[in-house]
Amino acid sequence: MKLVGISGALAGDKTSLAVNNVLVAAQLHDRTIQKELIDLREYEIEFSVGAALADYNDDTRAVVSKILSADFLVFGTPIYQASISGALKNLFDLLPENAFKYKVTGIVATGWSNNHFLVPEYQLKPILSYFKGLIPTGNVYIQNDSFNLESDEIINQTISERIQKLAEEMIYLQRGINNR
Template identity: 30%
Template sequence: DEAVDAAIAQVAQAKILVLGTPVYRASYTGQLKAFLDLFPQDALRGSVAGLIATGAGAAHALVIDHSLRPLVASLRGLTAAESIYVADPQFPDKTSVPEPIEQETEALARELYALGSGLAAT
């Protein structure tokens, strides 16, 4: 499929990635897994990824450290230390981003920029 091939090429060329997924049954989505399964083993070498996940409750927050970080590492990518997990109760009206989540997003963006700039210099 041309669209999938184009998406793979874009990701392979990126120095900074943001991987986001809803969490259900303590795992990231099958769509994300199926997409990343198409990449060769070292496809993310020289890239840094920011990790974002959402879920119904705080109990699923560990998916970032137990599933997403190893997934990126398996493709030889680096991950930012900062990550974002948002549980449904943190986002009550679903129309505006609460200040704490906005601050976390800004912190992640700053870290990704710093790490991505460092990788680009090598």
């Protein structure tokens, strides 16, 4: 199975690190899992204008192709102004309606304050559902003070445990879908 993680942040390292932690946890749980991190900072994704995918640049087509070919996915977003990142929303606008059918779609979000912990629940979950994604029960919200300021490593043990549980639940659910 191939697990693809998407970091929807265009600035900072926290979201990318959090998504990568889910990928690593999944591979530690099952060494046969192939993992790939798509960090949107490393690609020139064009702004969605409703055109056919073939009309977009190579980076845009490559990222969409990687997402569509994944067996399951984990999406990471920073929370800006009580919402998901514009870069991640733009990426969603490039995808076909059934992009996540029969795929588990996990959620990791990072934010400055605990005031925004429900943003993934009320904004990202409905989007993933629209694309027919199966959403695990254990999405992870990581407040900035859970990171080491110098290394950006997650230092909150509870958060690390929740990331591990998310990875395990995603694997369990995706295996169930694959074995139906």
